[in-house]
Amino acid sequence: MRKLTVIFLLSIPAIALSGAGSKAVGTAVQERIIVGMATDANGLGDGSFNDGVYAGLKKAEDEGLIEIRLIEPASMTDYVPNLSGLAEDGAELIFAVGFLFYDALLEVAPNYPDTMFAGIDLFYDSPMPPSNVLGINWKEHESGYLAGVVAGLMTREYANRSDKLNDENVIGAVLGMDIPPVERYFVGFTEGAKSVNSDIEVLSVVTGTFTDQAKGKEATIALAEQGADIVIQFAGLTGMGIFTAAQEKNILVMGADVDQNHFAPEYTLTSAMKGTTQATYLTTLDFIDGNFKGGGNAVFGLAEDAVGLAPFHDFDFVVPSEVIDAVEQARSDIISGAVDIPQTRDDAGI
Amino acid sequence: MNVFIELLNAEFLIASVRLATPIILASIGATICDRSGIVNIGMEGMMLMGAFFAAWAAWKFANPWFGVLVGMLAGGLFALFHAWATVSLHLNHVVSGAVINILGFGITRYLLELFFGHPGTSEIIPHSLAEYRFAIPLLSRIPLLGPVLFNRTPIVYMMYVVVILFVWITRKTRLGLHIKAAGEHPIVLETLGISVKKIRYIAVILSGILCGLGGAYLSIENGNSFSEGMTAGRGFIALGANIAGGWTVVGSLIASFFFGMVDALALRIQVLGVFRVPSEIFLIFPYVAALLAVAGLVRKSRAPRALGEDFQIERSGT
Numbered sequence: 268m269r270k271l272t273v274i275f276l277l278s279i280p281a282i283a284l285s286g287a288g289s290k291a292v293g294t295a296v297q298e299r300i301i302v303g304m305a306t307d308a309n310g311l312g313d314g315s316f317n318d319g320v321y322a323g324l325k326k327a328e329d330e331g332l333i334e335i336r337l338i339e340p341a342s343m344t345d346y347v348p349n350l351s352g353l354a355e356d357g358a359e360l361i362f363a364v365g366f367l368f369y370d371a372l373l374e375v376a377p378n379y380p381d382t383m384f385a386g387i388d389l390f391y392d393s394p395m396p397p398s399n400v401l402g403i404n405w406k407e408h409e410s411g412y413l414a415g416v417v418a419g420l421m422t423r424e425y426a427n428r429s430d431k432l433n434d435e436n437v438i439g440a441v442l443g444m445d446i447p448p449v450e451r452y453f454v455g456f457t458e459g460a461k462s463v464n465s466d467i468e469v470l471s472v473v474t475g476t477f478t479d480q481a482k483g484k485e486a487t488i489a490l491a492e493q494g495a496d497i498v499i500q501f502a503g504l505t506g507m508g509i510f511t512a513a514q515e516k517n518i519l520v521m522g523a524d525v526d527q528n529h530f531a532p533e534y535t536l537t538s539a540m541k542g543t544t545q546a547t548y549l550t551t552l553d554f555i556d557g558n559f560k561g562g563g564n565a566v567f568g569l570a571e572d573a574v575g576l577a578p579f580h581d582f583d584f585v586v587p588s589e590v591i592d593a594v595e596q597a598r599s600d601i602i603s604g605a606v607d608i609p610q611t612r613d614d615a616g617i
Numbered sequence: 618m619n620v621f622i623e624l625l626n627a628e629f630l631i632a633s634v635r636l637a638t639p640i641i642l643a644s645i646g647a648t649i650c651d652r653s654g655i656v657n658i659g660m661e662g663m664m665l666m667g668a669f670f671a672a673w674a675a676w677k678f679a680n681p682w683f684g685v686l687v688g689m690l691a692g693g694l695f696a697l698f699h700a701w702a703t704v705s706l707h708l709n710h711v712v713s714g715a716v717i718n719i720l721g722f723g724i725t726r727y728l729l730e731l732f733f734g735h736p737g738t739s740e741i742i743p744h745s746l747a748e749y750r751f752a753i754p755l756l757s758r759i760p761l762l763g764p765v766l767f768n769r770t771p772i773v774y775m776m777y778v779v780v781i782l783f784v785w786i787t788r789k790t791r792l793g794l795h796i797k798a799a800g801e802h803p804i805v806l807e808t809l810g811i812s813v814k815k816i817r818y819i820a821v822i823l824s825g826i827l828c829g830l831g832g833a834y835l836s837i838e839n840g841n842s843f844s845e846g847m848t849a850g851r852g853f854i855a856l857g858a859n860i861a862g863g864w865t866v867v868g869s870l871i872a873s874f875f876f877g878m879v880d881a882l883a884l885r886i887q888v889l890g891v892f893r894v895p896s897e898i899f900l901i902f903p904y905v906a907a908l909l910a911v912a913g914l915v916r917k918s919r920a921p922r923a924l925g926e927d928f929q930i931e932r933s934g935t
Contacts, residue, residue, distance in 0.1 A: 309736045310736075313736050315737065439888075470888055473887065473900070474900075475897070475900035478844065478846040480842075481639075481839050481849070484839065485632055485636060485881065489632070489881075489885050489887075489888045490888055492885075504738060504847070507738055507844055508840065511745075511747070511841050514747075515747070530842075
């Protein structure tokens with residue numbers, strides 16, 4: 268009886284963690300290229316990577332270019348079978364969403380040499396992936412740079428345009444774990460701010476977590492106490508804390524990854540975004556045109572319209588046209604190559 | 618030296634109180650549970666349940682006070698599961714506690730999808746308890762301590778009440794005596810005609826209610842939404858605080874506040890950038906502090922004698 272109880276107790280989390288069961292959806296249209304999509308455990312409806320990739324594929328499907336085969340895992344152990352299943356189902360290109368697919372892709376891809384695999388947010392360098400695997404990444408430093416331009420100008424030159432801005436030439440950033448995409452965002456942000464405001468002070472806190480709202484809030488408050496009146500977050504769910512901190516300290520904040528304005532519309536100046544939709548759509552087009560090249564990584568940035576700044580929303584009348592012009596200038600300088608943004612602290616010397 | 622003077626201001630102490638509050642609540646919960654003889658390592662899971670249901674109720678009914686109530690209830694009900702597993706089914710306490718933690722994370726994540734339709738973060742609650750911050754007249758005018766302790770938000774005040782209440786319960790009441798007896802000599806208690814089972818159930822559920830309140834603090838007072846895994850290890854820090862505090866309410870309070878201070882300090886030193894060292898050093902601050910505190914203080918304290926021991930009375934027919 269006791270043993271049974273233990274088994275019962277231990278089985279509950281497995282069921283609870285699994286979320287929605289596996290399901291495959293597809294529409295039967297003949298003679299279209301079948302493109303598979305394997306979501307991570309969050310599945311569709313995560314308001315983030317999964318939804319973004321699906322929207323990109325949907326766009327291609329609506330244009331009559333492809334047919335989508337979608338599969339959502341019950342748990343992480345389904346990653347490998349899901350990928351294999353899609354390949355055997357006749358998918359010619361398969362999108363695997365999220366960095367947890369790193370090993371699963373390397374395991375499955377060699378078995379299906381005729382199928383191409385695209386790993387969203389996966390970066391392969393050593394060893395390089397098989398020739399049918401492509402890692403898809405973003406130039407976070409480019410959207411960080413644009414956010415930095417806005418923050419750098421607003422905190423000093425246009426500080427009189429909002430009662431939430433102070434006289435001090437200080438801005439801040441709350442970082443999650445110090446992983447490469449976070450570092451790229453932060454370095455870009457710092458460089459962008461310095462490009463328009465050379466003696467600005469950019470403070471930062473590494474919280475070491477992507478889930479701790481309370482710590483994100485305290486980090487923001489600590490930054491505000493040192494005079495930061497614009498704080499940006501590159502910290503996932505930890506970054507949720509900056510919105511409550513903004514209300515408490517009456518400062519402005521910026522979101523990351525997607526437009527986070529709705530979390531605190533009166534305090535959110537803009538967000539530094541990276542878009543999966545456009546990157547997925549472009550990758551699919553490349554595949555159709557026969558330009559898909561595996562064995563390495565593809566990086567999407569401003570030039571592809573895959574990263575950028577969110578609208579200012581309520582701050583449309585606060586942000587002066589000079590700032591918007593400066594952002595446009597920076598955007599075209601980055602695209603033309605006139606501005607080269609470093610991607611690591613070492614390169615940037617900060 | 619100036620740097621340290623700059624650090625030790627009222628703002629720093631306020632941040633310490635904010636960071637310590639959920640830990641204090643959970644560690645007092647752990648204390649009360651452990652004193653009854655039931656090991657509780659499931660605070661993390663119970664806090665998560667409290668945090669989730671508090672945010673859900675505060676959002677659904679647009680009333681944060683209702684959120685507090687539902688959060689405490691959820692923590693208590695979830696703890697009932699631990700009580701049932703350990704007291705009635707005689708399951709190993711640590712195993713059950715581990716299940717509570719895993720389950721707490723899994724269930725809240727699952728319900729987040731079910732109730733809000735997406736993982737990650739819940740909707741923003743319309744009103745948070747932070748709106749109900751108020752200064753206690755007279756007390757809040759005490760220099761330094763006044764603004765730090767007596768110009769705070771509701772759950773922080775509730776935490777003060779909890780501390781006083783539980784010091785009183787453990788020291789002055791019959792229930793407190795019974796709880797302590799259940800953890801030291803359960804057989805004596807049983808022979809006096811008092812059900813050890815009942816006392817332990819009460820203690821475990823009380824601990825769940827306190828954890829639920831701690832979780833509610835995170836989601837509807839300090840924050841304004843629930844996000845996956847938002848307790849971020851505070852339940853485990855509370856476990857350390859309870860042990861470092863020598864299984865006493867006041868000890869837990871002091872140890873938890875110490876951990877809150879270390880957390881606040883680590884963030885501030887990083888912001889000031891006085892030491893040019895890798896940020897990882899600051900991240901391990903609270904854990905090193907917990908380790909040192911437990912290692913340094915635990916020898917002087919003694920765990921309840923019957924802690925973790927199963928209590929079973931043979932009765933015919935059961």
